[in-house]
Amino acid sequence: AGRHDGAFLLHTYYCFNLQEFTPPKNKYDVIWMQWVACHLTDKDLMNFLFRCRKSLRPNGVIILKDNMARQGCKLDPIDSSISRHLDIMRSSLPKPGWRSWRCMHQEGFPEIIMPVWMIAMKPV
Numbered sequence: 834a835g836r837h838d839g840a841f842l843l844h845t846y847y848c849f850n851l852q853e854f855t856p857p858k859n860k861y862d863v864i865w866m867q868w869v870a871c872h873l874t875d876k877d878l879m880n881f882l883f884r885c886r887k888s889l890r891p892n893g894v895i896i897l898k899d900n901m902a903r904q905g906c907k908l909d910p911i912d913s914s915i916s917r918h919l920d921i922m923r924s925s926l927p928k929p930g931w932r933s934w935r936c937m938h939q940e941g942f943p944e945i946i947m948p949v950w951m952i953a954m955k956p957v
Contacts, residue, residue, distance in 0.1 A: 851881050856888035864889065867898040871914035875925045882927050886956050894934065895954045897922075900947040907947070919950050932957050 847854060851873060856864070864885050870878050885895055902916040909916070917925065919936070931954050939949035 852877050854881070855884045858887050859890055860888050862890050862893050864893070864895045865898070866895065868900070870897055870899045870922070871909075871916055872912075878925065879927045882931070882954070886927075886930070889956065893956075896951055897954065898939070898949065898951040901950045902947065916947055919948075919952075922950075923952065926952070926954060930957050931955070 847856075851869065873881065882895065889895070899922070900914075900916045901919045901922060904918055906918070906921060907916045908914075923936075934955045935951075935953040937951045937953075939951065942949060
């Protein structure tokens with residue numbers, strides 16, 4: 834995306850499911866995945882992150898933002914998503930070759946909803 838007067842402009846639109854999508858190589862400084870991981874199996878998430886890694890420029894980062902279960906894993910029967918506990922999510926991330934660079938809890942959401950965390954990952 835480019836910038837114009839402080840707004841982001843969309844240059845390219847990709848219409849794929851993530852199990853099949855391979856982003857262009859060496860194109861992005863940041864890949865932001867928000868409320869996506871909960872719709873992928875552990876294997877599909879890992880494979881997608883490996884494909885995304887090739888699309889990062891040097892010093893690029895992937896940020897994964899998602900609902901995290903308070904314990905274990907929680908299946909939502911309405912949308913078939915699965916929320917993993919933060920520790921489970923971090924242990925599911927691809928190794929070797931990645932490091933969890935930063936983790937941050939989303940503040941300001943009501944306690945009644947599931948916690949939202951952001952994990953920034955960098956290739957090693």
